[in-house]
Amino acid sequence: RKEVEQDPGPFNVPEGATVAFNCTYSNSASQSFFWYRQDCRKEPKLLMSVYSSGNEDGRFTAQLNRASQYISLLIRDSKLSDSATYLCVVNSGGYQKVTFGTGTKLQVIP
Amino acid sequence: NAGVTQTPKFRVLKTGQSMTLLCAQDMNHEYMYWYRQDPGMGLRLIHYSVGEGTTAKGEVPDGYNVSRLKKQNFLLGLESAAPSQTSVYFCASRGLADNTGELFFGEGSRLTVL
Numbered sequence: 001r002k003e004v005e006q007d008p009g010p011f012n013v014p015e016g017a018t019v020a021f022n023c024t025y026s027n028s029a030s031q032s033f034f035w036y037r038q039d040c041r042k043e044p045k046l047l048m049s050v051y052s053s054g055n056e057d058g059r060f061t062a063q064l065n066r067a068s069q070y071i072s073l074l075i076r077d078s079k080l081s082d083s084a085t086y087l088c089v090v091n092s093g094g095y096q097k098v099t100f101g102t103g104t105k106l107q108v109i110p
Numbered sequence: 111n112a113g114v115t116q117t118p119k120f121r122v123l124k125t126g127q128s129m130t131l132l133c134a135q136d137m138n139h140e141y142m143y144w145y146r147q148d149p150g151m152g153l154r155l156i157h158y159s160v161g162e163g164t165t166a167k168g169e170v171p172d173g174y175n176v177s178r179l180k181k182q183n184f185l186l187g188l189e190s191a192a193p194s195q196t197s198v199y200f201c202a203s204r205g206l207a208d209n210t211g212e213l214f215f216g217e218g219s220r221l222t223v224l
Binding site: 004008032034041042043044045046049087091098100101102103 | 145150151152153154155200211212213215216217218
């Protein structure tokens with residue numbers, strides 16, 4: 001089983017739709033969680049951290065379920081500019097124990 | 111603000127040739143990392159450094175060497191390139207006092223080994 005698993009997609013959604021991505025992790029001792037965004041042929045950039053209580057940043061909501069060992073990202077009112085690959089990132093402790101998921105590709109269609 | 115800069119951005123090598131990728135960061139970050147990204151594999155850690163003069167192996171270190179002689183620079187060397195090393199290489203850095211855990215990435219270096 002991979003340490004971090006994501007549905008690769010692609011998710012093709014119309015503008016204005018709500019879309020949700022899930023990510024599961026295998027190490028129950030994982031400490032911190034993040035969502036990164038990666039545009040085609042570009043470097044990954046931090047989208048948001050994921051806190052136990054859940055957190056929201058504009059149209060984006062991230063949630064963590066430690067019992068089931070998954071994190072989620074919800075995007076409301078999708079924009080064309082949201083088209084990208086979303087990477088789930090899990091830190092299992094220490095500066096080197098950062099594991100990236102393979103990413104979920106989102107395509108927002110006009 | 112330059113952030114993290116990688117050179118070169120593109121390179122084509124023949125099997126057996128050697129080369130060095132340079133990563134430079136101007137944020138005074140302690141931690142630096144080299145990742146490779148392949149289709150369907152996600153980012154995999156090659157080597158990392160927790161400070162000047164220190165390096166350590168990551169998940170896929172074979173065939174690569176690194177050096178961190180200066181805090182701002184982290185070099186990745188390929189001693190004898192193989193086609194399996196065709197990939198996109200990303201350098202990243204993170205600050206010691208940064209409790210967000212955010213990694214700052216360079217723009218990537220696309221390497222093709224023929």
